[in-house]
Amino acid sequence: MSFLQSIKNSVRSKSIHVSYVNVGSCNGCDIEVLAMLAPRYDIEQYGIYVHNNPREADVLLVTGAFTPQWEDKLKSIWDKIPEPKVAIAIGNCPISGCVFNRRGSYVDPPVAKHIPIAAEVPGCPPRPTEILNAVLSLAPLVFKDYEEKQS
Amino acid sequence: MATSLSYYLREMARGEWLRKFLFVKTAPYETPPHFRDYPRLTGKECTHCLACMMICPTPGAIEVLKTENGWNPVIYPGHCIRCGLCVEACPEGVLMSGRILESQFYDNTGYASTFHITVDRVRCMRCGNCSVACPVNKEEDPQLAATGTGANDAVIMRVKGGELQILHEEKCTGCKTCEETCPNSAIRVARVVEAIHVPEEEG
Numbered sequence: 334m335s336f337l338q339s340i341k342n343s344v345r346s347k348s349i350h351v352s353y354v355n356v357g358s359c360n361g362c363d364i365e366v367l368a369m370l371a372p373r374y375d376i377e378q379y380g381i382y383v384h385n386n387p388r389e390a391d392v393l394l395v396t397g398a399f400t401p402q403w404e405d406k407l408k409s410i411w412d413k414i415p416e417p418k419v420a421i422a423i424g425n426c427p428i429s430g431c432v433f434n435r436r437g438s439y440v441d442p443p444v445a446k447h448i449p450i451a452a453e454v455p456g457c458p459p460r461p462t463e464i465l466n467a468v469l470s471l472a473p474l475v476f477k478d479y480e481e482k483q484s
Numbered sequence: 485m486a487t488s489l490s491y492y493l494r495e496m497a498r499g500e501w502l503r504k505f506l507f508v509k510t511a512p513y514e515t516p517p518h519f520r521d522y523p524r525l526t527g528k529e530c531t532h533c534l535a536c537m538m539i540c541p542t543p544g545a546i547e548v549l550k551t552e553n554g555w556n557p558v559i560y561p562g563h564c565i566r567c568g569l570c571v572e573a574c575p576e577g578v579l580m581s582g583r584i585l586e587s588q589f590y591d592n593t594g595y596a597s598t599f600h601i602t603v604d605r606v607r608c609m610r611c612g613n614c615s616v617a618c619p620v621n622k623e624e625d626p627q628l629a630a631t632g633t634g635a636n637d638a639v640i641m642r643v644k645g646g647e648l649q650i651l652h653e654e655k656c657t658g659c660k661t662c663e664e665t666c667p668n669s670a671i672r673v674a675r676v677v678e679a680i681h682v683p684e685e686e687g
Contacts (some may be wrong), residue, residue, distance in 0.1 A: 366637070368582075373513070374513065378509045378510065379509060386615030408582070423562075425542075425562055425563060425565060428562035428563075429544065429560075429562045429563045430564060431542060431563065432541060432542050432565065433543075434543055435543060453562065455561040455562045455564070455567075456561075456566065457542075457564075457566065457567070460515065460519075461513075462513050462514075462515060463514045464511050466512055469512075
């Protein structure tokens with residue numbers, strides 16, 4: 334491993350920029366993401382920063398059961414995130430559609446059909462701790478040695 | 485002024501303070517023991533009454549499957565919303581989650597669920613599919629014909645006098661097979677859950 338790569342690894346594991354997108358959830362999971370920001374769970378002490386701008390993000394947190402309006406938009410948000418990037422499905426909705434996935438509803442879960450999802454955090458909503466653990470354990474794993482894996 | 489400033493400077497120059505300032509982080513909070521997590525099996529014997537499946541508000545979250553050890557409920561984490569209703573509804577205490585079972589034991593609380601069947605007279609075309617598909621009807625009257633007509637009045641519903649009539653709503657177990665077989669979505673099963681203080685079987 335080159336020296337530059339080791340610096341990149343250590344920086345990327347301590348500075349994770351997160352963007353979240355709600356593709357039709359009930360806001361419960363968004364509130365749990367918000368609770369991670371608040372002092373009790375305080376994700377910024379781990380170097381995780383939340384933006385609403387995909388161009389700044391490394392990790393995309395997807396909540397919601399994928400309503401038809403997101404058909405083209407979620408893919409374009411995913412394409413805007415610079416490499417290396419990873420998407421995490423937060424809550425039951427992006428995994429199975431949860432209570433919205435009923436006969437006659439227009440949701441189209443799972444979100445993994447539309448963008449590549451690296452990890453799923455089940456729960457309705459998941460605890461902030463569970464989301465935090467998922468981000469903290471997944472992001473360094475995916476971003477480690479990214480340049481060396483490319484070449 | 486000068487003393488307090490020097491106090492702060494000396495305090496911040498300490499190695500301990502610097503180390504804490506730069507590196508110490510609070511660990512992600514532990515999940516408290518009373519957290520109502522995904523239901524787990526207690527090891528008691530499941531009698532396959534399906535009360536857990538009937539009370540579950542989420543599609544596809546719980547199934548009672550047969551393994552070599554007999555029937556056992558299986559929870560699917562991507563679907564389960566951790567409401568704990570299956571734990572409370574189970575008459576045998578097969579499932580456990582958080583301290584639901586303890587509080588249920590001390591407070592003598594429980595759920596009584598009944599099922600209310602409504603038929604849309606405009607949409608219903610009297611095909612009798614629902615009466616034939618109903619598993620309770622099958623036990624009450626195995627002779628129920630393919631058009632849902634028969635002479636036995638012990639069934640939940642059957643086509644009687646050119647109309648689909650609900651005869652014994654109280655026998656419904658809430659499986660919603662009739663809803664699924666109805667070609668016109670004319671029949672609806674609504675679950676009516678009441679919280680009760682003293683469970684009937686104990687009272």
